[in-house]
Amino acid sequence: MSQELVSPELTSRERISPGGARRPAPFSWAPHRLLVALACALLASASLAEERPGTEATTSEAEPSATGPVIYIDASATMARSPGNSFVIGRRGFFSITGSSSKSLSIDAPLNIDITDDLSVYAGFDFASSKTASTPWSQLAIGSFTSGFDYTFIEQSRFVPELSVSGSVSRPVRIPAGSALTTTWSGGIDADFSLDESGNRGLIAGLALTYVTVNSGPGQLQPLYGGYVGAYHQWEAGWKLTGKAGYATFGGGNLGTVIRATPARQVFAVVEFEKYDAADNKIFGVGLAGALSRSTTGKTSTSVQLVLSVPLYLTRKH
Incomplete structure (x- = not known):
């Protein structure tokens, strides 16, 4: 899936506890400062999108032409609370397996290139920090390197929806003690059926x-x-509202001494609110996801995550 089924992308940090040594309690304020900083960037980005009369010519001259690929840094911050033995929904529609109950903050900033309207590629690092009931916030440290693509291979026609395929591969940059070196492969297919010619309303599935x-x-x-x-x-x-509901199942397993997971099933719901400019460039996005997980042992738990995203354009559509 290419949307954050949550939408939100899969990273090793969720599977194997984030890297970096533990720091004392004062660091616990750092995740909140980072979220505040991203929120300020989000508001600044939105205000800049509202062009004042008479500045159109100046803006066009100042910004790089986007007759070719659209290039941007797809920056985002995700704050999540997981009960453990469940999975977190990624921004790009993939799932991340979690170990113990924890709160986590992750920062992603991959370089994204929209080569055409149908093909996009991306690659970049993520950074993560986490906190459990018995430990303070860990140092915000590099987690993994991820690369992937999104490709639309069928355009909508009559009763056939637009179909796209996506995939990614991710490997951790550092391996925490007691864990193992892993490679995560993710793939998905999405369908988008527009209900009007302008494409402003539609149904999606994946x-x-x-x-x-x-x-x-x-x-x-x-x-x-x-x-x-x-x-x-x-x-x-330019305001866009998206809602999703879904189901996921995991067969369980173990990874070193970090993850001892029993099979689990999960139902989830996601709401995304985004802002686009007149040329269909995304200005910012806010997503909220909630999930209910049930393991084979009969234990039921809930998880919540909040995602703030602000694309930083090097070139854009005009």
């Missing part, structure tokens, strides 16, 4: 698969499957 291979060290994790259905509406002013 399927996703996440598979973790253990390259060195003990452990084996079963595949994780997920799917969703949803709808969206975009207004003339």
Whole structure:
């Protein structure tokens, strides 16, 4: 799936606890400062999008031409609370397996290139910090390197929806003690059926698969499957609202001494609110996801995550 089934992308930090040494309690304020900083950037980005009369010519001259690829840094921050033995929904529609109960902050800033309207590629690092009931916030440290693509291979025609395929591969940059070196493979297919000629209203659905291979060290994790259905509406002013609901299942497994996961099933719901400019460049986005997980042992738990995203354009559509 290419949307954050949550929408939100899969990273190793969720599977194997974030890297970096623990710091004392004062660091616990750092995640909140980072979220505040991103929120300020979001508001600044939105205000700059509202062009004043008479500045159009100046803006066009100052910004690089986007007759070719659209290039931007897809910056985002995700704050999540996970009960453990569940999975977090990624921005790009993939799932991340979690170990113990924790709160986490992740910062992503991959370089994204929209080569054409149908093909996009991206690559970049993520940074993460986490906190459990018995430990303070860990140092915000580099987690993994991820690369991937999104490709639309069928355009909508009559009763056939637009179909797109996506995939990514991710490996941790550093391996925490007690864990193992892994490679995470994710793939998905999405359908988008527009209900009007302008494409402002439509129905969406998708399927996703996440598979973790253990390259060195003990452990084996079963595949994780997920799917969703949803709808969206975009207004003339550029505001877009998207809602999704879905189901995911995980076969369980273990990874070193970090993850001892029993099979689990999860239902989830996602709401995304985004702002686009007149040329359909995304200005910012806010997403809220909630999930209810149930393991084979009968334990039921809930998880919540909030995502703030602000694309930083090097070139854009005009």
